[in-house]
Amino acid sequence: MSRRPFVAGNWKMNKGPNEADALARALKAALANQSAVDVAVAPTYVALPAVTSRLKHSGIHVAAQDIHPSVSGAFTGAIGGEMVRQLGCTYTLVGHSERRSLWNEDDALINSKVHAAFRSGLLPIICIGETLSQRDGNQVEQVLGAQLAKGLEGLEADQVASLTLAYEPVWAIGTGRTASPEQAQDTHQFIRRWLSVNFPDFVSKAVRIQYGGSVKPGNAAALMAKPDVDGALVGGAALQADSFAAIVLAAVP
Ligand code: PGA
Numbered sequence: 001m002s003r004r005p006f007v008a009g010n011w012k013m014n015k016g017p018n019e020a021d022a023l024a025r026a027l028k029a030a031l032a033n034q035s036a037v038d039v040a041v042a043p044t045y046v047a048l049p050a051v052t053s054r055l056k057h058s059g060i061h062v063a064a065q066d067i068h069p070s071v072s073g074a075f076t077g078a079i080g081g082e083m084v085r086q087l088g089c090t091y092t093l094v095g096h097s098e099r100r101s102l103w104n105e106d107d108a109l110i111n112s113k114v115h116a117a118f119r120s121g122l123l124p125i126i127c128i129g130e131t132l133s134q135r136d137g138n139q140v141e142q143v144l145g146a147q148l149a150k151g152l153e154g155l156e157a158d159q160v161a162s163l164t165l166a167y168e169p170v171w172a173i174g175t176g177r178t179a180s181p182e183q184a185q186d187t188h189q190f191i192r193r194w195l196s197v198n199f200p201d202f203v204s205k206a207v208r209i210q211y212g213g214s215v216k217p218g219n220a221a222a223l224m225a226k227p228d229v230d231g232a233l234v235g236g237a238a239l240q241a242d243s244f245a246a247i248v249l250a251a252v253p
Contacts (some may be wrong), residue, residue: 005224005251006038006164006208006231008063008125009238010093013044020047024054026241031060037231037251040091040125041238045079052088063091063125066099069112071120081120092117093233094124095151097170107150114151118159125164125233126151127212128191132171141190148194157199161206165191166233172213174235181222181229184211188228217246224251 015023020043031039040061043051052062068078081092094117095110110126117124128147130140144167152160167187172178179187188209195204211223212233223229231251237243 002253003206003208003230004038005036005253006040006210007234007244007248007251008040008042008091008093008164008166008210008231009234009244010042010065010096010212011044011047011238012065012098012235014239015043015047017047017050020044021050021054023239023241024051024060027060027244028055028058030241030245031248032058034249034252035059036253037248039248041244042091042093045084048084048087048089056088061090062088063093064089064122065093065096067092067094067113067116067120067122069109069116071116081116081122085120085122089122091125091164092122093166094126095147096127097129097168097173101170107147110151111153114163115154118155123162123164125166125210127166127168127233129168129170129173129213135169135171140187144187144191145194148191149198152198157203160195160199161203164208164210164231166210166212167191168212168233170213174214176214178214178216178219178223179211181226184223184229185226188226192228215247217243217250220247220250 040063042063042065064084067081094113099105114124130143208230210231210233215232215234216237
């Protein structure tokens with residue numbers, strides 16, 4: 001079964017509404033002729049209205065960077081899934097390593113956000129990954145297995161089949177140090193095998209697994225050529241239209 005490549009850009013806390021609109025406009029032009037790759041961008045919340053309206057009918061999807069597990073309530077400063085869905089988001093990131101480390105998000109909270117995403121009609125892109133000391137200590141499979149088991153708890157097989165996993169080794173994020181294509185493939189293969197042990201066969205065949213961590217135009221093609229690497233989650237290189245577009249085009253099968 002062939003999975004459609006999926007490349008997403010995580011803009012993090014960069015680009016207010018005006019700059020985000022300009023980037024979205026440039027991406028719309030740069031990617032107007034491609035339809036072989038699913039593409040999404042994740043701007044800041046305040047830029048979502050500008051970006052969703054700019055990208056309407058462009059084929060480029062818009063993602064939130066995070067959602068609160070509740071629909072609404074006394075949660076000062078937080079944003080619910082329904083709210084971003086109303087603006088036209090189709091995806092949300094969940095459990096990005098910066099949320100895990102800077103906001104102390106654990107797998108139980110991440111799992112409640114994954115359920116909230118589905119309740120809101122959003123497809124989650126769930127980020128998992130090990131730290132350098134965990135890799136050096138040969139704990140990669142144990143760490144990822146636990147993140148998967150807890151993060152996916154209570155989901156229906158159909159829901160799991162529809163979501164995206166982003167394997168982002170923490171040591172590769174924003175460091176310029178990428179996993180080698182072989183390291184990425186080995187880890188993605190482990191993730192897919194984990195899915196095949198824990199869910200019916202169709203799930204592991206359908207789930208798209210993005211690689212993330214210092215993906216650039218120069219290394220994207222080799223990473224995404226690997227059979228279990230179905231796309232990329234891009235940070236720094238997603239902030240410029242030409243580099244992000246080059247990564248998207250490198251995913252064309
Ligand atoms: P990077 O970020 O591409 O800048 O390493 C990736 C991410 O954090 O999703």
